[in-house]
Structures are given as C-alpha cells and as structure tokens.
Amino acid sequence: MFKLFKSSPAPEAAKPEPTSAPCDTGCGDGSAASSASDDAPFTGCLVCGEDLVYLPASTEMACVLCGAAKVGSARCKSGHFACDACHAAPAMDVIEKVCASTDERDPMALALRMLRNPAVKLHGPEHHFLVPAVLLAAYSNVKREPQKRAERVAEARRRVEPIQGGSCGLLGTCGAAIGTGAFVSIVTEATPLKGKERGLANRMTARALTVIGATDAARCCKRDSMLSILAAVKFAREHLRVDLSARGPECEWRSVNKQCGGTACPFHR
Ligand SMILES: [Zn+2]
Ligand SMILES: [Zn+2]
Numbered sequence: 633m634f635k636l637f638k639s640s641p642a643p644e645a646a647k648p649e650p651t652s653a654p655c656d657t658g659c660g661d662g663s664a665a666s667s668a669s670d671d672a673p674f675t676g677c678l679v680c681g682e683d684l685v686y687l688p689a690s691t692e693m694a695c696v697l698c699g700a701a702k703v704g705s706a707r708c709k710s711g712h713f714a715c716d717a718c719h720a721a722p723a724m725d726v727i728e729k730v731c732a733s734t735d736e737r738d739p740m741a742l743a744l745r746m747l748r749n750p751a752v753k754l755h756g757p758e759h760h761f762l763v764p765a766v767l768l769a770a771y772s773n774v775k776r777e778p779q780k781r782a783e784r785v786a787e788a789r790r791r792v793e794p795i796q797g798g799s800c801g802l803l804g805t806c807g808a809a810i811g812t813g814a815f816v817s818i819v820t821e822a823t824p825l826k827g828k829e830r831g832l833a834n835r836m837t838a839r840a841l842t843v844i845g846a847t848d849a850a851r852c853c854k855r856d857s858m859l860s861i862l863a864a865v866k867f868a869r870e871h872l873r874v875d876l877s878a879r880g881p882e883c884e885w886r887s888v889n890k891q892c893g894g895t896a897c898p899f900h901r
Pocket of ligand 1: 677678679680681682708709710711712
C-alpha cells in the first residue's frame, strides 16, 4: 500500500525552521499570521490547549473567538468551541501568500516549510488548502507557467474552504485527499460536464483516500497531508506527465501528537 512512499529514499532529518521571526515561511511579511494565531496553543483547543471532544451529533455553538453561532462537531473539555474559519484563517493566509509567490518545484519541501509555521496548527482544516496549494505552486513552476500560479492557488482556496474540519472521520472523506482532487481538477480545467477530466480528478481523490484509509490510525493532519502529496506526485507522473519529484520525510511531530499512530504511520522511523 505504501509502495509510493517506501520507494523514496529517506532524506536527511529536516530541522524545524525558527518560529520567532516575523514570518518564517519566506513570505517576508509578518502580517500574514494574526497575533491570535501566534499565541494560540499548537494542538488541542485554540484557547486553552485542552483535548477536543467530538460530540455525538453536530450542534450549533457560539464561537469563542468570533462570537458567531456556527454548527460544529467538537469542543474542548472546558467547553470552548472555535469555528473552522477562526481556526484556519491565519494559516490559510500564510499558505496562499507563500504558494502564490514561490518558485519552489518540490511540493513536499514547500509543504514542510508551512507545516512548521506556528500559524498552521498540528491539526485543522488549513491542511485541506495546504495540499492543493503546494501541488499547484510546484506544478505551475515545473510547467513554466508562473503567471498562472497565484490564480490557481486562489481558486483552490475558494473551492476547499467549505470542507468541514474533521471530515475524514465524520464524512469518510479526508479534506487533504479532496485537496488532491482539486489540484487535478484545476490543472485539467475539469468541470462536472467534462468526462475525462472529471474522471481523473475523482480517481486522484480515491487514490489519496485509499492510502490515508489504509493507516487505520486516528487522524494526523501532518501525516495525511504528506500522504496526499506523495499520492498526487505519483498520479501526476502517471496521468499528467509532470515530474514533481518529492520524497517522504521523517515525521517531526510525533512527540507533540497525542494520537500519533506510531508504527502505523509510514513517516514514523
Ligand atoms: Zn478550551
Ligand atoms: Zn469563529
């Protein structure tokens, strides 16, 4: 199942980038991440860091950050509920800014820069956007189409933003995997009426979901994002004739992830 991953030679262990700089993503602008995000816990509840508790049924709750009444599926043990928009917006801004302007051709290298950014939490719906954003940026650069890069990334954000946090477990469809389908859809200009392109996009998502589902482990947005990127790189080579050449790194987050799948994770070495 993980042939695509295991066939990649192991890279040297990557060192986390510093987190104290105004912006450690290379975007050169500290305004991309809000101060609320910088101060928020990296994992668990955005307010207090407590573990999240998933509710038996979705329910309307007041977001502790923006005050809006939103339907959600989880809150922390102390009762704090942060809506998906408040959770992900600062990270989405960083991801869009970096991917719109980068000349990076390796989607995994680009992903790792942002996965280490403090605005991108350990888990969260921002990963639904991170996956297509790095793939579209790398694809545009490898194809020598830099003029299309920013619009492709912006289009991916518009499409994936409605994907609910926790969709992997609540809907049986991981948002990071959907991101790979959005990547293929955007570069092939698929629509619901274009048979070949629509077929490719759906087969891409299915490929990523198959690899993610095979872990049989609790969600890890870092693992599932990296699995999705590797699945997309292989798919792009086979079906889009584009070599994005990315390698699977060793996990940097297992010590902070209370639900780490351990040896079930192919990035656990
Ligand atoms: Zn809390
Ligand atoms: Zn909110």
